[in-house]
Amino acid sequence: MSSAPRCPHCRHFVYLSMRECPNCEAELGFNLLDRQFYGIRQGQVVIDGVTWYTCSNRGWGCNWLVREDAPAGQCFSCRLTRRRPESDDTIALEKWGSVEEAKRRLLLQLGELGLPIVPWDVRPGGLGFDLISSLSTGERVIIGHANGIITIDLAESLDDRREALRVRLGEPYRTILGHLRHEVGHYYQNVLLGDDAAWARCRELFGDERTSYQDAITRHYAQGAPQGWSASHISEYATMHPWEDFAETFAHYLHITGTLRTAAAIGIHIDASVTNLRDTDVEPLLSYEDQPVQRLLADWDWMSQAFNRINRSMGFGDLYPFELVGPVRHKLAFVHDIVTKAPLSHDEQIALALASHPDEART
Helix, strand or coil, rough: CCECCCCCCCEECCCCCCEECCCCCCCEEEEEECCEEECCCEEEEEEECCCEEEECCCCHCCCCCEECCCCCCCCHHHEEEEEEECCCCHHHEEEEHHHHHHHHHHHHHHHHCCCCCECCCCCCCEEEEEECCCHCCCCCCCCEEEEEEEEEEEHCCCHHHHHHHHHHCCCCCCHHHHHHHHHHHHHHHHHHHCCCHHHHHHHHHCCCCCCCCHHHHHHHHHCCCCCHHHHHHHCHHHHHCHHHHHHHHHHHHHHHHHHHHHHCCCCCCCCCCHHHCCCCCCCCCCCCCCCCCCHHHHHHHHHHHHHHHHHHHHHCCCCCCCCCCHHHHHHHHHHHHHHHCCCCCCCHHHHHCCCCHHHHHHH
């Protein structure tokens, strides 16, 4: 089911993060289950006979709705946040709100792909997020993933800090959404590789993840990426360890499918009759679930070139400054295969989204 980012009152376009229509000023709430905006009156709306309320974190930017029988006053996305800044740390909370916005975009895409999301408070190893600031408490915050919990340093939401790190590390791309997509790749490597055959194929492509991670970190930051890395990896960071190669590739799969989906939703395509770039049209799809990876990557080759030209016309760098060489395409094909075999039905997704903590279910 595709998103419908339009005001239900005046049909004006609204971004997925908006709480108010910029045209008619109607108060809006977003329903994850049908991916549509609804008009809100006195903090609630009735949808198909069920009352939905605004999320208790609406004051910090959340525009998602909470069903009346949900286990808490938080929406599905906010419920997945295990740690957040203290209530009196208003500076960190502002940064937290912007990171939550990126997280909601991530979760929406995971839902569109039909990937399972089991909350951390429902099952050990379930998906959760620690969103904390190293600038508030002096605590060392390492962006990463462990046992289903993704940790993000809210200081990364500061443009100057993030850009300085990007330049120092020699990265062509660094965003909060990119961090989230990478870290969730670690989560889904364990979720989607369900048998020995899948792990064996994964190791053929990415390497053996059982090799020492600590040794790999020490080597990478002491020596950097090996010479000629771009002939087999999507990024320098991907060369550090097979875990990181998989997570980087998974993140790029989300970059590619997410951007193509957006292009399809707003009707962007390449018309061969008005350009000398192509002899045939390129029409991106909302979903590539039933398409071979070759179609996905071919569409992306041409659409990313178009997006890069648009960016350059504004004086920016390329929107997608990466080259998909043969070995990387094989890795993306593997990710496409395990993702498209995983989709849940809409009802199965709803059941996971509304699942209660075991203790709550007994009360």
